[in-house]
Amino acid sequence: AQSVTQLDSQVPVFEEAPVELRCNYSSSVSVYLFWYVQYPNQGLQLLLKYLSGSTLVKGINGFEAEFNKSQTSFHLRKPSVHISDTAEYFCAVTLHAGNNRKLIWGLGTSLAVNP
Amino acid sequence: DSGVTQTPKHLITATGQRVTLRCSPRSGDLSVYWYQQSLDQGLQFLIQYYNGEERAKGNILERFSAQQFPDLHSELNLSSLELGDSALYFCASSARVGGTQYFGPGTRLLVL
Numbered sequence: 001a002q003s004v005t006q007l008d009s010q011v012p013v014f015e016e017a018p019v020e021l022r023c024n025y026s027s028s029v030s031v032y033l034f035w036y037v038q039y040p041n042q043g044l045q046l047l048l049k050y051l052s053g054s055t056l057v058k059g060i061n062g063f064e065a066e067f068n069k070s071q072t073s074f075h076l077r078k079p080s081v082h083i084s085d086t087a088e089y090f091c092a093v094t095l096h097a098g099n100n101r102k103l104i105w106g107l108g109t110s111l112a113v114n115p
Numbered sequence: 116d117s118g119v120t121q122t123p124k125h126l127i128t129a130t131g132q133r134v135t136l137r138c139s140p141r142s143g144d145l146s147v148y149w150y151q152q153s154l155d156q157g158l159q160f161l162i163q164y165y166n167g168e169e170r171a172k173g174n175i176l177e178r179f180s181a182q183q184f185p186d187l188h189s190e191l192n193l194s195s196l197e198l199g200d201s202a203l204y205f206c207a208s209s210a211r212v213g214g215t216q217y218f219g220p221g222t223r224l225l226v227l
Contacts, residue, residue: 044218
């Protein structure tokens, strides 16, 4: 069965520093991968997704993620964070095919950007 | 704005009561998903519908039920409410099964 592990529940970082939020998944078949962001008191917003093609995916707000098939990872990165990036970040995976292609979610990583 | 709408935004009710949450998917999306988000359990997938039919079930309690109507809007019914049902309930929609999900702003339910 598929599973998603977000390795850090909380990541504190200073403004303008780089950040990496880690996500690993387990699946024996090909998957689609997603990162969602949830700002305080708001719903979830799609940040970026990997479906196929280039393994480096660029998303909104300067975020990018790299799909690494051999390491089954899809880490999210940003070279310089802002206070406004403070939010909860969720990694999710779904199968390429099959009748039950529901999203499997990680538990989330809380990014706190400090001045 | 994702294009997914949810009503109401906030709901306060008492234990033992029943409530109905409503979701309108993005125009053209056939699939609707319901999620529950609480502090202690995180984001939990409840149920998915596709074009009016139930497609997948997650951690949905028997006290909860949902349906998707011919106009594709969906309702989540929560009955015999307990204090622990207090949470944010999100609806998401996608064009097809397994497609990218777009989330609504959520309904915040408080059971007193």
